[in-house]
Amino acid sequence: SAVISQKPSRDICQRGTSLTIQCQVDSQVTMMFWYRQQPGQSLTLIATANQGSEATYESGFVIDKFPISRPNLTFSTLTVSNLSPEDSSIYLCSARPADYLLMNTEAFFGQGTRLTVV
Amino acid sequence: DAKTTQPPSMDCAEGRAANLPCNHSTISGNEYVYWYRQIHSQGPQYIIHGLKNNETNEMASLIITEDRKSSTLILPHATLRDTAVYYCIVLRGGTASKLTFGTGTRLQVTL
Numbered sequence: 001s002a003v004i005s006q007k008p009s010r011d012i013c014q015r016g017t018s019l020t021i022q023c024q025v026d027s028q029v030t031m032m033f034w035y036r037q038q039p040g041q042s043l044t045l046i047a048t049a050n051q052g053s054e055a056t057y058e059s060g061f062v063i064d065k066f067p068i069s070r071p072n073l074t075f076s077t078l079t080v081s082n083l084s085p086e087d088s089s090i091y092l093c094s095a096r097p098a099d100y101l102l103m104n105t106e107a108f109f110g111q112g113t114r115l116t117v118v
Numbered sequence: 119d120a121k122t123t124q125p126p127s128m129d130c131a132e133g134r135a136a137n138l139p140c141n142h143s144t145i146s147g148n149e150y151v152y153w154y155r156q157i158h159s160q161g162p163q164y165i166i167h168g169l170k171n172n173e174t175n176e177m178a179s180l181i182i183t184e185d186r187k188s189s190t191l192i193l194p195h196a197t198l199r200d201t202a203v204y205y206c207i208v209l210r211g212g213t214a215s216k217l218t219f220g221t222g223t224r225l226q227v228t229l
Contacts, residue, residue, distance in 0.1 A: 033216065035219075042219045042221050043156075045218060106152070107217055109161030109163070110161050111161050
């Protein structure tokens with residue numbers, strides 16, 4: 001299993017500013033992902049954070065708004081830029097451990113960052 | 119990845135078995151069935167997964183029909199702590215696959 005720590009757990013930000021969320025995994029993982037969960041909704045995948053290369057974004061999400069870094073196999077950051085009230089959501093980090101046998105592995109999730117934009 | 123269909127909500131009495139159905143009629147041969155749950159205000163938690171055989175672990179059992187077009191997650195003795203949204207997800211094999219969440223089933227366990 002893997003333990004994922006996200007910081008901050010919650011924040012209140014002014015519109016027009018940015019928030020950077022950190023995700024730390026206690027073991028090396030091949031895949032890291034960022035999700036958004038809007039109030040009362042399911043999780044929506046924002047992007048896959050690739051180690052050593054640019055993140056791969058899902059439809060409707062762009063790098064200018066959600067820049068992502070992945071400097072190594074245990075750490076990633078998501079920045080939500082130019083905040084507006086519509087960005088108020090929970091943002092979750094997820095990771096799938098390395099599996100060199102190419103068998104299926106489960107994903108683990110952080111506890112999320114609750115962002116409120118005022 | 120194949121889409122899934124789940125009932126939006128279910129109730130279960132504490133101590134009884136909770137049987138949560140999932141339809142995945144377009145599943146292909148290399149796709150697994152995964153179950154996750156999300157307890158209020160927490161990150162999703164992995165429960166169990168399977169390919170074609172029934173699976174059991176300390177949390178639950180997964181029953182997959184022979185044609186693989188549907189499955190049932192069974193919580194054998196539901197407790198109030200099992201109240202959560204349960205997500206059935208079909209996923210290709212391989213660590214590069216991405217979990218895509220549907221709307222899930224909201225299970226309410228009552229006294």
